Amino acid sequence: MFCFACRHFAPPTYGNADEAFIKSGFRRWKKAHGKDGAIEKHISSQCHKTSCIAWADYQRNKADKTSIAQCISEAYQKKVRENRHYIKTLGEIILLTVTQDISQRGHREGDDELNPGNVPDEAKDVSKAEQLALVIRFYDEIANCIQECFISFTQMDLLDAASITDIILKSLDKLGLDYKSSLVGLGFDGASVMSGGISGVQKRIRDKAPFVYYIHCYGHRLNLVLINVAKYVPQAAEFFSLLEELYIFASNSVVHEKFILIQREMLPEEQVRELQHLSDTRWWCRATSCENALLVQQIAVKIVQIVKQA
Missing domain, CATH: 3.30.420 (Nucleotidyltransferase; domain 5)
Structure with a gap:
């Protein structure tokens, strides 16, 4: 038995537990089912989630009749805009620190500091x-x-x-x-x-x-604390897991089309918001994901109800 999503859209690297579903085919039926079964573990693995996201992106592009060349061109233009924004921001930061005669890196980040460090x-x-x-x-x-x-x-x-x-x-x-x-x-x-x-x-x-x-590095220490706190607080772990599942659900080509359409109908004057893929190493993406999910909460509930009724 193979996993369709992982066999066709698996990332370049994956764990040994996922290899059977991708290359050789799963055959260990005695250990297949149950809470700790191989199938359940594979469904919960990062490899499977990433593959499902890639599959959903492929289906969306196919439905929109978007070619690979168009995707590459659009992605390139987007990357150029992002890089220009980053360079401009870095230039403004350097100008500020030079003007204030402070270092690019510091160790004081208190609210009462006049010139906190930049890490x-x-x-x-x-x-x-x-x-x-x-x-x-x-x-x-x-x-x-x-x-x-x-x-x-x-x-x-x-x-x-x-x-x-x-x-x-x-x-x-x-x-x-x-x-x-x-x-x-x-x-x-x-x-x-x-x-x-x-x-x-x-x-x-x-x-x-x-x-x-x-x-x-104290900055990395803080990041590790945040990651582990979120993992060991059941409510936080369940919340971020739900956000990730919601992102995968909304990435389906049919669902995504309805998600955008309903968003434009309910919030005609607002910019269209996209749900974000989570990352364990960049907490800003989690903040963005929470913000977008909060803004489109009613829309997400409505799209789930529509799909359920269908």
């Missing part, structure tokens, strides 16, 4: 290639203060600890910095490739620079 995150270029952002903080003896400088973005072909360590140390060597005796601190996220105490980046650098102290 950067990972970066990808337009082709989705991973980039390593290198920033150094140092004590300026002339100005008698802590300074911070952005050094570079470096495209990463490999994302293992050895490759990342090599890029960091080569960048410091290129600047003529004696990291073996002068480097005293490192700050990254908590991923094992970065923070691992046996072969992670921080351990590899500490082997060469004995005075280094590793700090787990």
Whole structure:
């Protein structure tokens, strides 16, 4: 037995438990059914949900008679507009921080701070290639203060600890910095490739620079707290699961067409809202999803009732 959605629309990577439904066909019937059965687990897997979304997108494009070339062209134009918006926003931020003579990164985020810090995150270029952002903080003896400088973005072909360590140390060597005796601190996220105490980046650098102290980024710590809190609060976990199921439901070509039509009828003066796919690593998308779901709540209820009656 195969899963139609996953066999035809599965993402490039998936778990071992999903492989039978995609490649070889599921045959273990004694373990197929029940709450902990293989079929139920597969239906709840991220692979299956992603495949259903891709299948729904395909059905919608087919119903609209939209070609792949048109999708690519529209997606490209949308990406250009987004990138221009991002570049403009980044430019405005840099102008503000330069005008106020404050660093791009800081450690004070309290409500009573006049100039709270700005915390950067990972970066990808337009082709989705991973980039390593290198920033150094140092004590300026002339100005008698802590300074911070952005050094570079470096495209990463490999994302293992050895490759990342090599890029960091080569960048410091290129600047003529004696990291073996002068480097005293490192700050990254908590991923094992970065923070691992046996072969992670921080351990590899500490082997060469004995005075280094590793700090787990507080921004990433907060993100991990939010993710885990949501998972262990039943109401929150059920709520976000419902949002994801609602998104998958509304992505069906027939349902999506009615969803847009009813939205335009009930809210003729409002901009059409689309439900958002959730992400575990970007909480802003969850906020957007909640906002859109709240604005179209009555419409979502009506479309569910229409489909149920049909």
